[in-house]
Amino acid sequence: MAAVALQVHERADGSGYPNGIKGTEISELASIIGLVDTYMAVIRKRAYRDRMLQPDAIRFILKEAKVQFPVKILKAFLTSISLFPCNTYVKLNNKSIGRVVATDKNHPLRPAVEVLYDGLGKRPEQREIVRLSDNPLLYIVETIDERDLKR
Numbered sequence: 516m517a518a519v520a521l522q523v524h525e526r527a528d529g530s531g532y533p534n535g536i537k538g539t540e541i542s543e544l545a546s547i548i549g550l551v552d553t554y555m556a557v558i559r560k561r562a563y564r565d566r567m568l569q570p571d572a573i574r575f576i577l578k579e580a581k582v583q584f585p586v587k588i589l590k591a592f593l594t595s596i597s598l599f600p601c602n603t604y605v606k607l608n609n610k611s612i613g614r615v616v617a618t619d620k621n622h623p624l625r626p627a628v629e630v631l632y633d634g635l636g637k638r639p640e641q642r643e644i645v646r647l648s649d650n651p652l653l654y655i656v657e658t659i660d661e662r663d664l665k666r
Contacts, residue, residue: 519545523552526583543588550576550584550592570598570658599626604659608652610634612659613645622648624655631664 521533522545529537531549557575560566567575573596581589597618599605605628606612613628625647630639647653 518542519548521545523549525549527585528582530583543585546584546588547592550580550588553580553583554592554596568658568660569596569600569603573598597626598623599655599658604631604661604664605655606657606659607645608654608656612664616644617646619646619648628655 519542522536522541525531525534525536525541525545526549527538527541527546529535531537531541554572554576557567557572558569573593576589577593599615600618601615603615604612605615607628611630611634612632613630615626616629617627619625619627627644627646630643630645632638645653647655
């Protein structure tokens, strides 16, 4: 276990520390922990930057960290975490705003969304849940920080 702790900040491309080892020299467990640590670091607010929303954090990992972690570990991570997890606020292409209430493993980009505001910015009179996998013309165009929602 000491070797795993020592290798958590090592990266597959050799850019890590403390020893700059790479590829299969790094314990698989250390790579898993390192990937989760990277993810947790970017979704948390830091003194020098705001937190990233989860979808942005996943995009960041796909773009910036794809060479730093083994493909097998990245794939396992991405299949176990949703791009739009429950309680993520989203804007749909019809300008309505909603909150993800359920994910769909078969259609990860098409969760179930509770509509909070319609395209005109009005709250629906009744609770409305839209399963995007059943509505091919509707899709998510962006995620919204909860702090930016109208109250």
